[in-house]
Amino acid sequence: ETGVTQSPTHLIKTRGQQVTLRCSSQSGHNTVSWYQQALGQGPQFIFQYYREEENGRGNFPPRFSGLQFPNYSSELNVNALELDDSALYLCASSSDLDRAGAGELFFGEGSRLTVL
Amino acid sequence: ILNVEQSPQSLHVQEGDSTNFTCSFPSSNFYALHWYRWETAKSPEALFVMTLNGDEKKKGRISATLNTKEGYSYLYIKGSQPEDSATYLCAFEETGGFKTIFGAGTRLFVKA
Numbered sequence A: 001e002t003g004v005t006q007s008p009t010h011l012i013k014t015r016g017q018q019v020t021l022r023c024s025s026q027s028g029h030n031t032v033s034w035y036q037q038a039l040g041q042g043p044q045f046i047f048q049y050y051r052e053e054e055n056g057r058g059n060f061p062p063r064f065s066g067l068q069f070p071n072y073s074s075e076l077n078v079n080a081l082e083l084d085d086s087a088l089y090l091c092a093s094s095s096d097l098d099r100a101g102a103g104e105l106f107f108g109e110g111s112r113l114t115v116l
Numbered sequence B: 001i002l003n004v005e006q007s008p009q010s011l012h013v014q015e016g017d018s019t020n021f022t023c024s025f026p027s028s029n030f031y032a033l034h035w036y037r038w039e040t041a042k043s044p045e046a047l048f049v050m051t052l053n054g055d056e057k058k059k060g061r062i063s064a065t066l067n068t069k070e071g072y073s074y075l076y077i078k079g080s081q082p083e084d085s086a087t088y089l090c091a092f093e094e095t096g097g098f099k100t101i102f103g104a105g106t107r108l109f110v111k112a
Helices: A096-101
Strands: A005-007 A010-013 A019-024 A031-037 A044-050 A053-057 A064-068 A074-078 A087-094 A111-115 B005-007 B010-014 B019-024 B030-038 B045-050 B056-059 B062-067 B072-077 B086-094 B100-102 B106-111
Touching: A005 A087, A019 A087, A019 A111, A031 A074, A044 A064, A044 B100, A074 A087, B005 B086, B010 B019, B019 B106, B030 B072, B045 B056, B045 B062, B072 B086
Parallel strands: A010 A111, B010 B106
Antiparallel strands: A005 A019, A019 A074, A031 A044, A031 A087, A044 A053, A064 A074, A087 A111, B005 B019, B019 B072, B030 B045, B030 B086, B056 B062, B062 B072, B086 B100, B086 B106
């Protein structure tokens, strides 16, 4: 069983640039959630994708966007980067089949974004 | 705005000490409460998921309890070991929701 993988692990961008982060979900999982973890905070929910559709969104501006592909992998895109976007971005996959019992999230190790 | 609070923010204990952390969450529209363990440079891993008031879960030296009526959960570690050093996150799911809301975590340091 393949776990959740994220790429890149680290990257540095400058203000105003755009970034794409990638996530391969765990085998058999059709739901992907993205979280932002800033220093000293818990993971903040950005959005969730279920079967290629956005299924819900947290309190993030539209310059944060995403995609989910037919193989359930996902991308997080951030446009017009700001200094405050510097954070660890976590991807987590889950299966809707687990929903009846409350869905455990399976996390990747994250992508560390630094905006200068 | 749904808020999940964890205390303490950090904790330093000696090997062999027993310790506990608190997670507070909204008591209305409860669906599930999760505990995750997050070691440095690794990914968060699920410890427990609890759905019923009064639930108690145990995994080795770690156990958790749940009170949905008053909106809190405790995580206990008996006889802490250096390998228990990690951040412990709790996360709340509400009924009909689509997102899991995390607390800021409790950072545990266990000194040998």
